Amino acid sequence: MNGEDVTCSTADRVATITLDRPPVNALRTQTYLELEQALAEVARERSISVLVIRSGLERIFSAGADVKELPMPPKADEERQRLSRRVFERILRFPVPVVCALPGPAIGGGCALAAVCDIRLATTNASFGLPEINVGRAGGGRFLMRLLPQGVVRHAYFTGRPIDADTAFRLGLVASLHEDAAALDEAVQSLAREIAGKSPTAIRLAKQSLDLAEELPVAKGYEAEQQFSLRLAGTPDAREAAAAFREKREPVWEEDE
Secondary structure, X not given: OEOOOEEEEEEOOEEEEEEOOOOOOOEOHHHHHHHHHHHHHHHOOOXXXXXXXXXXXXXXXXXXXXXXXXXXXXXXXXXHHHHHHHHHHHHHOOOOOEEEEEOOOEEOHHHHHHHOOOEEEEEOOOEEXXXXXXXXXXXXXXXXXXOOOHHHHHHHHHHOOOEEHHHHHHOOOOOEEEOXXXXXXXXXXXXXXXXXXXXXXXXXXXXXXXXHHHOOOXXXXXXXXXXXXXXXXXOHHHHHHHHHHHHOOOOOOHHHO
């Protein structure tokens, strides 16, 4: 898929969705529509084991909502919000792990987009901002609440001040920091290849397991994980994983044969 704002490609079990709307990847209605289409297309591909969401720009992930579309009539505004919720929910519940590459700031809707991914890697130039309070809006905080302490989220939410890369890394919002966009891309591709090398069946069941367990109390969540483990144990990939471990060789997954 190649849209005006979003492109999508696949190779070696890795799908890559790229935001490419200079100068700042502002998220207009068209951007969300193209994201929704790209996500739907990738989700249908059973050969995909990991999705990377990245920026085609070197110094920013996304500046958030396109202010040229605002303000808009209430009905249109409500429909735009429903569209963004569908996109974020689709990423949050995507059937395979989603890795987000952030070469720079993720602001407003861009911050929410990064927060709904499973793993975030960033450059030292990155930051995470919820400046909606400064323009009479609100949103995005709930996704950050899954990942950061309440006090940190509320401080960012009420002041509009961004969370810098070092703080995001220290608090676990970002898995690793990199010097520049080139180093970031290399690290993201390495991580994506590592995940894609796992059992395709195990990766999908593991993603489902964590998504379900997250919404349950601790004991019930662990029980749910065990049920997924039992399902996985009965698959050909589980038998191949055990055999490869015993024989000290690389596994050959059923879908790769």
